[in-house]
Amino acid sequence: MSTTTAPPEQATRRRPRRAREFTAVPLSLFMWLLAALYAFPLVWFLLSAFKPGSELFQYPLTILPEHPTVAGFEKAWDRFDFFLYFSNTLAVALTTTVLTVVASAMCGYALAKYQESRWIRVFFVCVLATTMLPTEVILSPTFLVIRDLGMYDTMAGLVVPSILTATGVFMFRQFFISIPDDIIEAARIDGAREVGIFFRIMLPMSRPIIMTLAIFSFQWRWNDYVWPLIVVGDERKFTLQIALRSIVGAENIDWPLLLAASVMSLLPLVLIFVVFQKYVMNEDINAGLKD
Amino acid sequence: MTATAIDTERRTGPRQRPGAARRVRYRYAPLALAGVNIILFGVFFVWPGGLGLVYSFTDYTGIGDFDFIGLENYEKLFGDPTFYQSLTRTLLFAALSVPLMYVMSLTIASLLVSNHTKGKAAAKIVFFFPWLISPIVAGVVWRWMFGESFGFVNYVIGELGADPLAWQTDPDLALMVVVMAGTWGGTAFNMLIFIAALKNVPRAYYEAAEIDGANAWQRFRHITLPSIAPTSFLVVLLSSLGAMKEFAMVQALNGGGPGTSNTFLIQYIYETGFQRADVGYASAVSMVLLAILLAIALLQMWVNRRRAA
Numbered sequence: 001m002s003t004t005t006a007p008p009e010q011a012t013r014r015r016p017r018r019a020r021e022f023t024a025v026p027l028s029l030f031m032w033l034l035a036a037l038y039a040f041p042l043v044w045f046l047l048s049a050f051k052p053g054s055e056l057f058q059y060p061l062t063i064l065p066e067h068p069t070v071a072g073f074e075k076a077w078d079r080f081d082f083f084l085y086f087s088n089t090l091a092v093a094l095t096t097t098v099l100t101v102v103a104s105a106m107c108g109y110a111l112a113k114y115q116e117s118r119w120i121r122v123f124f125v126c127v128l129a130t131t132m133l134p135t136e137v138i139l140s141p142t143f144l145v146i147r148d149l150g151m152y153d154t155m156a157g158l159v160v161p162s163i164l165t166a167t168g169v170f171m172f173r174q175f176f177i178s179i180p181d182d183i184i185e186a187a188r189i190d191g192a193r194e195v196g197i198f199f200r201i202m203l204p205m206s207r208p209i210i211m212t213l214a215i216f217s218f219q220w221r222w223n224d225y226v227w228p229l230i231v232v233g234d235e236r237k238f239t240l241q242i243a244l245r246s247i248v249g250a251e252n253i254d255w256p257l258l259l260a261a262s263v264m265s266l267l268p269l270v271l272i273f274v275v276f277q278k279y280v281m282n283e284d285i286n287a288g289l290k291d
Numbered sequence: 292m293t294a295t296a297i298d299t300e301r302r303t304g305p306r307q308r309p310g311a312a313r314r315v316r317y318r319y320a321p322l323a324l325a326g327v328n329i330i331l332f333g334v335f336f337v338w339p340g341g342l343g344l345v346y347s348f349t350d351y352t353g354i355g356d357f358d359f360i361g362l363e364n365y366e367k368l369f370g371d372p373t374f375y376q377s378l379t380r381t382l383l384f385a386a387l388s389v390p391l392m393y394v395m396s397l398t399i400a401s402l403l404v405s406n407h408t409k410g411k412a413a414a415k416i417v418f419f420f421p422w423l424i425s426p427i428v429a430g431v432v433w434r435w436m437f438g439e440s441f442g443f444v445n446y447v448i449g450e451l452g453a454d455p456l457a458w459q460t461d462p463d464l465a466l467m468v469v470v471m472a473g474t475w476g477g478t479a480f481n482m483l484i485f486i487a488a489l490k491n492v493p494r495a496y497y498e499a500a501e502i503d504g505a506n507a508w509q510r511f512r513h514i515t516l517p518s519i520a521p522t523s524f525l526v527v528l529l530s531s532l533g534a535m536k537e538f539a540m541v542q543a544l545n546g547g548g549p550g551t552s553n554t555f556l557i558q559y560i561y562e563t564g565f566q567r568a569d570v571g572y573a574s575a576v577s578m579v580l581l582a583i584l585l586a587i588a589l590l591q592m593w594v595n596r597r598r599a600a
Contacts, residue, residue: 023507024407031402032410035417038475042420044443045432057441060450107328114321123325123332130336132588136536136557137580140564140573141339141346144353149334164331194320223425225539230565241427241539248431248543259435262428269423281419281483 049073049259056255072260080243080261089239090268092158092228093221099163100217101210108172109198113184124173131166136226143230157231158239162221168213175209176202211279219269240265340581347574357571364575373551374576377559380466384555385534388470388477392530393523396478400485401515422479430543433472462552465545469553472544473537481526488522489515524595531587535580556580 044063048056049072051065076082111124135142142161143152151157179202187197203210228239238246244265247258273280322329347364351357368374399418402408421429437444437458445455458464496514505513516523538557541547547554554562556576564573 024409027402027405027407028409031399031408031414034399034402035414038421038478039417041432041436041475042424045435048435059446061443061446103327103331106324110321110324114317117318117321120321120325123329126332126336127328130332132532132584133336133340133581134532134536134584135335135339136538137560137584138339138343138574138577139557139560140353140570140577141342142335143565144342144570145334145339161331161335164328164335169328194317195323198324219423223427225425225427225542229561241425244427244431245542248427248434249546255435258431262431265425265428266423273420273423277416280422281415 045259046263049256049263051256053256056259070260072256073264075257076261076264080247080257082261082264084236085238085240085243086265088237089222089241092155092239093218095155096159096162096221097214097217099159100165100168101214103163104165104168104213105172105203105206105210106198107169108174109176109202111169111173112176112179113181127164127166127169130164135161139226139230146231152231153233153237154231155237158228161231162224162227165217165220168217171209171213172206175206179205208279208282211276212282215272215276215280218272222269343574343577346571347578349571351570351574352568353570360571364572365579367572368575368579373554374559376551377554377556378579380553381535381537381555384466384469384473384537384553385531387466388473388534389527389530391470391474392477392481393526395474396481396526397485397523399478400482400489401511403482403486404489418482419479421476424476426476426539427543429472429476430540430545433468433475434544437468459545460549462549465549466553469537469541469544472540473534476540477530477533481530484522484526485519488519492518520598521595524591528588528591531591532584535584535587 047063047065050068050070052067052069052071055062055066107127111120111127114120146152146157146161149157151160183201184197187201192200223241224239225241225245228242229245232238232242240261244258244262247254247261346357348359348361349357350360350363403411403415403418408414424432436442439445439455439457439459442458445458449455456464458468492515496518497510500510500514536557537555538561541553541555541558545553547558557580560573560576560580563569563576
């Protein structure tokens with residue numbers, strides 16, 4: 001591959017400092033232009049949510065609302081049962097997150113530290129296969145399984161099937177592989193039991209992974225559409241995403257309501273992002289996904 | 292403890308691996324730790340997967356009895372123009388969105404690790420933000436932008452003196468909006484993966500190339516791209532699998548419309564299985580989609596291995 005490298009050109013042979021600064025301006029401009037492109041749809045959306053209904057479709061459009069109002073938000077709160085859907089979603093997301101973290105940590109540890117067992121290695125391949133063969137694809141049979149288990153229209157139906165995630169298991173497995181076995185051996189010599197070693201020594205060590213997976217899991221569950229769609233039938237048990245979809249699916253979309261409710265549905269994740277930024281955007285942990 | 296000692300002695304042989312004693316000792320601990328996930332795997336992956344395979348050979352409607360009808364569902368499927376339309380539309384979406392996603396995430400990641408750009412920390416937050424947005428809300432955001440008679444984009448086009456475009460009623464333009472929205476939503480995560488990979492390329496390579504007079508493009512082409520090849524493989528694999536099962540975002544963006552022109556496979560499965568209650572037929576579509584996903588994964592692994600060799 002390297003044989004095709006062109007012979008050095010005299011002009012570019014030595015790049016003085018000036019040339020470096022010269023490239024900095026267009027590159028930064030380009031980056032910020034892209035950033036503006038990525039930010040604009042959301043900024044426009046956010047600003048529109050504060051416009052009164054009459055202003056939304058009034059030409060000429062203005063970027064900033066001329067008469068800012070929170071009427072849409074009030075409507076979402078009063079007439080759309082926002083709080084009900086919000087608390088439904090919160091309950092499902094929090095419960096699943098706790099269970100996912102615990103189950104993934106235990107499973108990831110088993111996959112990392114007991115690799116002598118053949119079935120452990122086989123099960124690891126099975127877990128990986130769940131990313132290739134996701135549940136969305138087998139919607140109808142999954143629905144029938146949930147129905148036959150008596151989980152249709154229950155909170156358990158929303159929570160239990162989402163506990164196993166390949167990504168979560170994988171993150172913990174990668175982390176525990178990096179922990180030296182000596183620590184375990186030492187604990188064993190001191191007479192600790194296997195499960196005790198995991199809960200008392202290994203689990204506390206994996207705090208950064210716990211945080212990252214908890215945030216990921218909460219985001220997955222908060223934003224999930226497919227599971228609630230097939231599991232929930234009763235309108236009182238809708239999650240936010242299903243409820244939002246029901247506004248979009250209406251014959252005449254109530255845009256002021258839709259905009260306001262959508263913006264409000266983003267708040268918990270934005271809050272989590274602001275507080276736990278270093279865990280969310282930590283690319284070193286995400287990179288563990290690739291191995 | 293004593294039991295282990297006896298075990299070790301008894302099992303001593305010429306081909307004994309050092310860890311063999313452990314296999315006997317810790318049989319229950321791994322089972323206890325992985326047990327929950329093993330049960331979940333069995334109940335929510337193997338069971339529905341197996342049921343799906345069985346149902347795909349039946350005329351099951353979700354209730355009552357069903358008869359085995361052999362390959363009839365599959366025969367019907369391969370003669371069904373709506374299935375072909377849905378399949379080709381999904382493949383077209385994947386073919387358009389995966390390269391765009393790859394280029395955008397790699398470009399943005401490169402800019403975010405470059406020494407020449409200013410304001411990287413703030414820009415990273417901007418690029419990452421769409422990750423927080425649910426597919427449903429992302430669909431709503433883009434629907435709002437590309438509304439035919441009220442959207443911002445058509446307003447700008449109108450102001451520039453051109454005719455507004457039919458973003459909702461023209462099937463191909465509607466697909467373009469879906470591609471843009473999908474790329475917008477998926478860039479953040481792939482960008483993070485690329486940033487990690489780019490940071491791991493040894494700086495010495497670039498310095499050596501610079502001394503040899505390689506320009507920025509040559510350095511990117513001959514150092515960066517080969518060094519991040521495994522990550523590129525991962526990103527392409529994950530994005531193609533993601534594209535093939537795109538569903539929620541389209542539901543909110545245009546519901547697979549106009550009409551049924553942009554109905555992707557998952558939506559097709561959902562509609563046949565739940566609205567038409569044709570579980571047998573939907574299961575057959577599921578099995579075909581599973582085969583496609585598996586083929587994509589195996590093909591890409593094969594290409595990746597051949598390039599590495």
